[in-house]
Amino acid sequence: MATSLRIKKNQYYDSVFLMGVNKRLSESEGVSQSMVVMASEANKQMLADLGIQDPRLQTAQPNDLIVVVSADSQKIADQLLEQFDQFLEVSAASKGQSSLHTLQDGLESKPNANLTVISVPGEYAAREARLAVEKGLNVFLFSNNVSLDDEIVIKRLAKDRGVLVMGPDCGTSIINGVGIGFANRVRRGPVGVVGPSGTGLQEFTCLVHHLGSGISHAIGTGSRDLSDAVGGVTTLAALQVLDKDPMTEIIAVISKPPGRKTLPVLTTAFASCTKPVVACFLGIREDVSGAGETFRLGRTIDEAASMATGKQGALAENIEAQNLLAKARSSRHPKQQYLRGLFAGGTFCYQSQQILQSHNTQVYSNSPLDDRFALQHPDRSQKHTLVDMGDDFYTRGRPHPMIDGSQRARRIIAEAEDPNVAIILLDFILGYNSSMDPVNDLLPAIHVAQQKAESRGGKITFVASITGTELDPQGYKTQIMALQAADVITFQSNAAATEFCVKLLEN
Amino acid sequence: MEERDPIQSLLTEPLVAINLGLAGFGEAIQDQEAEVVLVDWSPPAGGDKELMDLLDQLL
Numbered sequence: 001m002a003t004s005l006r007i008k009k010n011q012y013y014d015s016v017f018l019m020g021v022n023k024r025l026s027e028s029e030g031v032s033q034s035m036v037v038m039a040s041e042a043n044k045q046m047l048a049d050l051g052i053q054d055p056r057l058q059t060a061q062p063n064d065l066i067v068v069v070s071a072d073s074q075k076i077a078d079q080l081l082e083q084f085d086q087f088l089e090v091s092a093a094s095k096g097q098s099s100l101h102t103l104q105d106g107l108e109s110k111p112n113a114n115l116t117v118i119s120v121p122g123e124y125a126a127r128e129a130r131l132a133v134e135k136g137l138n139v140f141l142f143s144n145n146v147s148l149d150d151e152i153v154i155k156r157l158a159k160d161r162g163v164l165v166m167g168p169d170c171g172t173s174i175i176n177g178v179g180i181g182f183a184n185r186v187r188r189g190p191v192g193v194v195g196p197s198g199t200g201l202q203e204f205t206c207l208v209h210h211l212g213s214g215i216s217h218a219i220g221t222g223s224r225d226l227s228d229a230v231g232g233v234t235t236l237a238a239l240q241v242l243d244k245d246p247m248t249e250i251i252a253v254i255s256k257p258p259g260r261k262t263l264p265v266l267t268t269a270f271a272s273c274t275k276p277v278v279a280c281f282l283g284i285r286e287d288v289s290g291a292g293e294t295f296r297l298g299r300t301i302d303e304a305a306s307m308a309t310g311k312q313g314a315l316a317e318n319i320e321a322q323n324l325l326a327k328a329r330s331s332r333h334p335k336q337q338y339l340r341g342l343f344a345g346g347t348f349c350y351q352s353q354q355i356l357q358s359h360n361t362q363v364y365s366n367s368p369l370d371d372r373f374a375l376q377h378p379d380r381s382q383k384h385t386l387v388d389m390g391d392d393f394y395t396r397g398r399p400h401p402m403i404d405g406s407q408r409a410r411r412i413i414a415e416a417e418d419p420n421v422a423i424i425l426l427d428f429i430l431g432y433n434s435s436m437d438p439v440n441d442l443l444p445a446i447h448v449a450q451q452k453a454e455s456r457g458g459k460i461t462f463v464a465s466i467t468g469t470e471l472d473p474q475g476y477k478t479q480i481m482a483l484q485a486a487d488v489i490t491f492q493s494n495a496a497a498t499e500f501c502v503k504l505l506e507n
Numbered sequence: 508m509e510e511r512d513p514i515q516s517l518l519t520e521p522l523v524a525i526n527l528g529l530a531g532f533g534e535a536i537q538d539q540e541a542e543v544v545l546v547d548w549s550p551p552a553g554g555d556k557e558l559m560d561l562l563d564q565l566l
Contacts, residue, residue, distance in 0.1 A: 010553075012549035012550065014528060014529045014530060015529070016529050016530075016531055017529075017530065040550075040554070061553055061554055061555075062550045062553065062554025063549055063550055063553050063554055098544075098545045098546060098547040099547075100544065100545070100546045100547060101546065101547055101548065101549065102546065102548070102551070103525065103527060103546065105546060106525035106526075106527070106544050106546045107525065109525075109544045110523055110525060110542070110544045112523050113523045113524065113525045113544070114513065114516055114517050114520060114522065114523050114524075115517060115522060115523070115524045115525070116524070116525045116527065117524050117525070117526045117527065117528070117532055117533065117536070117543075118527050118528055119526075119527070119528030119529040119532055120527055120528040120548055120550075121550075124550055124551070124554075127551075127559065127563070128527055128548075132525075136513055137513070137525070138513055138514065138517045142528070142529070142532065143528070161513075162512060162513055162514065163513045163514060164513075164514045164517065175517060175518065175522055176517075176518065176519075176520075176521065176522050177539075178522045178536060178539050178541040179535065179539060180524075180532070180536065181532060185539075217518055237514060241514045241515060241518055242518075244515065245518050245519070246519075432535040432538070432539075433529075433531055433532060433535055473538075
C-alpha cells in the first residue's frame, strides 16, 4: 500500500462538489482510499486523525485543495495525482461559473433579494449570516458547526432587524412553493408548518400532500432553536408570520421536545394564534399544558398530518400488510429475532425508537432516547438497534447518507452477517438535493444481505419508508416499484413502517 | 411610504435568493423556476481570520 498527497494552491470548491470528485477518484483501479478536501483547520485535523502526515499540510491555507490517494502501488498513486486535474475538469464541466464572489456582489446583482441561502463551511457561516441579517435579508443557514453563542447573537440581531434566520443546521424549508435545501415537491395548500428537523418537515409535508391537502410554507428553524439557550426565537417569529399569512389556515409544529423553559413560552404562543395549531413533540413523556384546549397534540408525524388535514393516512391497516406479515413471519429462521434500523433521517431514528418503546420494546441506538440504551460503538449493533447514519460519526468528512448510500450499503451487509437479525428497517428520502436514485444505491447490498440469510436457511424481512411525492425529481413510483421488486415491504411513512416492524416482532 | 416587513415579504412575494456555498442548492432553486443568483464563494481573505476581522471593520 502506498499513499501520495498533493496540494493545489488557491483552488476552492464546495464540499458536495469535492465529494463527487472523490467518488470518481476512489473508483479508479487500484485505489483503496482517497480524500479530496479543502485545507480547512477541521479537515487538516481529520487527516491528522487518520494518520496522514505531511509537512506541506502545516502551511496549507483554507483556499488550498488537498488530494490524498492510497493505492496498491506508489506508481498508481502518483499517476492518479498527476491526472487529478482530469477528474476535476470532468466535474467542473457541469458546474456553472459565476463572476460573483461575495454576498455584497450577490446583493448588487439582485438588490430585491429577500433570502440568502448559506451553506459555506461552519467556521465562516456565522460571519456570512451576520452580514446578511445586517443587510436586512432573511437567511436559510444550512451550515452546521456554528457555535451556540454565534447562533444566539445572530438570532437576537435578526429579531431586532425583523428578519427570519432559519438555522444554523437547517436542512429544509419550503417558501412560497419553492423548496430550499433538502425539500420535496409538494402541492400548495392551507397547512403551514414550522420545525427544527429537516427530515421531520420533509415527512410531514409529503404526508399532507398524500392526504390530498397542501403546504403554504414550511419553515425550518435549525436544530437548536427550541433549546432553552436559544429560546425558540425563529419558531416564535414563524408562528407569528404564519398566523398573519393569508394562505395559511392551520399551523403545525414538528419537533423533538422543546427545552423545559421554552415549552410553556411556545404553548402560550399557540394560545395567542388566531388559527388552529397542531403540535407534535416526538419523544415527549410528560403531559403538555394546553394540549386538547388551545392546540392539538399528535404523537407521531403521521398523526399530526392527519390532524392538520382532517384525513386518515398511511397508518390505516390494509389487507395486503396483513398478508405480508404472515408471509414474513413464516419464512424466518427461529434464531432470527432482532430488528436493525439503518436511517438516513435522524428524526426517523428518533420516532422509530419512540414507537418501539411505546410497545415496550427496548432498542439500542447511537442517538438514544434513553442514555441507558446507548450503543457502545455506533458500528456495533446489539439486540434491537436503530442507527442514525446521518450522525457526525458517519458524516465527518464523508457524504451524508441522503446524498450517498455507500456507508449504509456496507452496514446492511454487515448486519446480514448476524444470524439473529430478522428485520432491517430503512428510510429512503427523495426530493431536491438528495441522491437521484437512493433505492438503487442500496439494492445491490440488499440482494447480498438476502443471499447471506438464505444461505443459513432464513430470510431477512426488509421494511422501508419512502419520503417523497410523485412530483419529486427521482420518480416516486419508480423508486417504490424497484423496492417491491426486490421483496422490500414499503410504506408511505416511517411511523407506518415502524408499526409494521412492531407487529413483525410480536409472536 | 409604509416600510416593507422582510419576513412578511418573504412569504407573500416571489422568492429572490442569493446562494452562498453549495452550488447544488442554488441550482435546485433555479430548477423550480425561482429567481436566484449563484455566488462563487470562497473563504474571504484566503481564510485568514485576523485579516477577515480587519476587512469587516473597514466595511
